Amino acid sequence: MNHTALELLELGAIFFGLGLLGRLANRIGLSPIPLYLLGGLAFGQGGLVPLGDIGDFTALASEVGVVLLLLLLGLEYSATELITGLRRSWSAGLLDIVLNAAPGVAVALILGWGPVGAVVMAGVTYISSSGIVAKVLADLGRIGNRETPVVLSILVFEDLVMALYLPILTAILAGVSFFGGLSAVGISLAVITVVLVVALRYGRFVSAVVDSPDREVFLLKVLGAALLVAGFASAMQVSAAVGAFLLGIAISGSTAENATKLLEPLRDLFAAVFFVVFGLNTDPRSIPPVLGFAIGLAVVTTLTKVGTGWWAARRQGIGKLGRARAGAALVARGEFSIVIAGLAVSYAAVPAELAALSTAYVLIMAVLGPIVARYVEPVARRLVRTPAAPAT
Amino acid sequence: MNVEVTPLPGIGVRKDFAIRAGRRIGVVTHRDGKIELIVSKTDDPDAALASLPLTMEEASALANLLGAPQLVAQLTEEHRDMPGIHTRQLPINAGCPFDGRTLGDTALRTRTGVSVVAVMRAGQVHASPTPDFTLTAGDLLVTVGTSEGLENAVKILKRG
Numbered sequence: 185m186n187h188t189a190l191e192l193l194e195l196g197a198i199f200f201g202l203g204l205l206g207r208l209a210n211r212i213g214l215s216p217i218p219l220y221l222l223g224g225l226a227f228g229q230g231g232l233v234p235l236g237d238i239g240d241f242t243a244l245a246s247e248v249g250v251v252l253l254l255l256l257l258g259l260e261y262s263a264t265e266l267i268t269g270l271r272r273s274w275s276a277g278l279l280d281i282v283l284n285a286a287p288g289v290a291v292a293l294i295l296g297w298g299p300v301g302a303v304v305m306a307g308v309t310y311i312s313s314s315g316i317v318a319k320v321l322a323d324l325g326r327i328g329n330r331e332t333p334v335v336l337s338i339l340v341f342e343d344l345v346m347a348l349y350l351p352i353l354t355a356i357l358a359g360v361s362f363f364g365g366l367s368a369v370g371i372s373l374a375v376i377t378v379v380l381v382v383a384l385r386y387g388r389f390v391s392a393v394v395d396s397p398d399r400e401v402f403l404l405k406v407l408g409a410a411l412l413v414a415g416f417a418s419a420m421q422v423s424a425a426v427g428a429f430l431l432g433i434a435i436s437g438s439t440a441e442n443a444t445k446l447l448e449p450l451r452d453l454f455a456a457v458f459f460v461v462f463g464l465n466t467d468p469r470s471i472p473p474v475l476g477f478a479i480g481l482a483v484v485t486t487l488t489k490v491g492t493g494w495w496a497a498r499r500q501g502i503g504k505l506g507r508a509r510a511g512a513a514l515v516a517r518g519e520f521s522i523v524i525a526g527l528a529v530s531y532a533a534v535p536a537e538l539a540a541l542s543t544a545y546v547l548i549m550a551v552l553g554p555i556v557a558r559y560v561e562p563v564a565r566r567l568v569r570t571p572a573a574p575a576t
Numbered sequence: 577m578n579v580e581v582t583p584l585p586g587i588g589v590r591k592d593f594a595i596r597a598g599r600r601i602g603v604v605t606h607r608d609g610k611i612e613l614i615v616s617k618t619d620d621p622d623a624a625l626a627s628l629p630l631t632m633e634e635a636s637a638l639a640n641l642l643g644a645p646q647l648v649a650q651l652t653e654e655h656r657d658m659p660g661i662h663t664r665q666l667p668i669n670a671g672c673p674f675d676g677r678t679l680g681d682t683a684l685r686t687r688t689g690v691s692v693v694a695v696m697r698a699g700q701v702h703a704s705p706t707p708d709f710t711l712t713a714g715d716l717l718v719t720v721g722t723s724e725g726l727e728n729a730v731k732i733l734k735r736g
Binding site: 260261265266268269314318325326327328329330331332333336337339340441502503505506509561 | 582583584585586587590592600602604607608612614616620621622623624626627
């Protein structure tokens with residue numbers, strides 16, 4: 185068998201296998217992310233069947249996956265929504281950072297991963313999966329609920345925090361000096377401000393550059409623009425993903441809607457590759473030693489997210505059941521935790537156990553999140569009705 | 577009526593208000609134009625008891641159903657002092673011979689003496705439509721006339 189044939193076979197087997205896993209996930213009402221990770225763990229180093237010949241392709245494809253994940257996240261929100269979200273939820277957003285980054289930092293320090301590991305784990309435990317949360321809200325028919333805007337504005341805030349956090353992380357991982365890090369933060373703050381202003385004032389011009397009535401031309405232009413911006417951002421040490429995110433924000437209106445429709449299948453494809461590659465690079469044998477920490481983190485950060493949502497919803501005058509629902513909706517962690525861990529692993533600045541811990545943590549949280557969101561209502565109802573419950 | 581407008585980042589806009597019975601009722605308009613009708617629960621006003629996805633046609637049919645009786649009631653009230661004059665809503669059904677034709681083509685006034693005072697379409701009132709107003713399926717004609725004239729008008733709209 186020649187080389188190309190083998191590569192095609194391997195790639196085909198991966199995609200087909202992912203398709204089967206995705207179908208299984210749909211059946212049992214699960215996010216496919218944990219299954220993709222498991223799929224990746226099963227193959228690759230230390231797994232059942234090592235794959236090797238398509239490393240070059242999958243490595244680049246998984247980078248494209250990250251760019252597309254963030255580009256579509258940016259497309260989801262308009263600049264106006266980001267600014268109103270920021271204004272409405274900054275206090276809840278700050279509480280969210282403190283409560284949910286702290287457990288990650290604590291575990292990283294306990295395990296002796298140093299400040300770099302702590303910064304990475306802070307991001308991993310902090311950021312909710314907006315993909316899973318949005319799907320859960322829609323599946324459970326909670327879009328029309330009064331606490332839903334609270335949940336959404338916290339997600340918006342988190343995504344803006346990502347735009348600041350990723351460049352800082354990139355700088356730290358690259359091992360630049362304190363001032364180098366500051367300049368990376370400065371550059372990214374300046375770029376974010378410029379992008380928001382441009383998107384607010386001249387969004388239609390950015391849209392006009394990439395827009396085209398022809399689907400094929402439009403697809404190529406959007407994808408090309410995203411990769412170009414991501415490349416430039418990466419060259420400036422601002423992280424490729426953030427560049428794509430900001431481009432997504434700058435594209436607005438109907439162009440953004442059409443771009444989302446067109447890019448969604450591509451994102452699903454490349455993001456799936458990204459999750460698998462992350463799983464492939466994690467040795468499944470390294471997971472059992474950190475499993476206890478992953479479970480502990482899962483318990484603690486579930487409680488802290490519920491607390492964040494509860495507090496934010498109470499500030500908006502939402503009732504107790506609604507507060508519980510808001511908190512539970514935020515529990516799921518997923519794609520962005522893996523994006524952060526993946527970035528850290530690619531710089532080899534953190535120990536291999538960090539990838540194992542992140543994988544185990546996301547596996548738990550991506551499964552647990554939708555379950556908590558679904559069953560919080562009957563549980564909270566029982567607790568609220570019980571007369572013994574303290575009146576808060 | 578105090579309609580609360582709440583942006584839902586990444587999804588669309590929610591517009592709702594509290595009704596006298598205590599619940600909230602409203603719509604969520606998704607970015608892609610999808611419309612959902614939401615009704616809150618009684619015991620938990622933050623939660624939606626139902627969120628029903630509606631197509632464009634369904635939403636406008638519902639809007640007509642809710643809007644037309646109000647207009648008719650108002651007209652009936654105005655014509656109360658004139659015995660023998662009635663107000664009725666006549667629908668343009670799918671398959672009606674005048675679907676896609678103008679109001680003038682029906683020649684209702686000439687043939688039955690009935691006046692079309694308004695057309696309800698997608699919850700909007702088009703008052704005093706001119707003869708070149710084009711009718712489409714789903715429209716409701718708000719008409720004023722004698723009972724006999726109105727009976728005839730129903731037949732004309734059905735058979736042409």
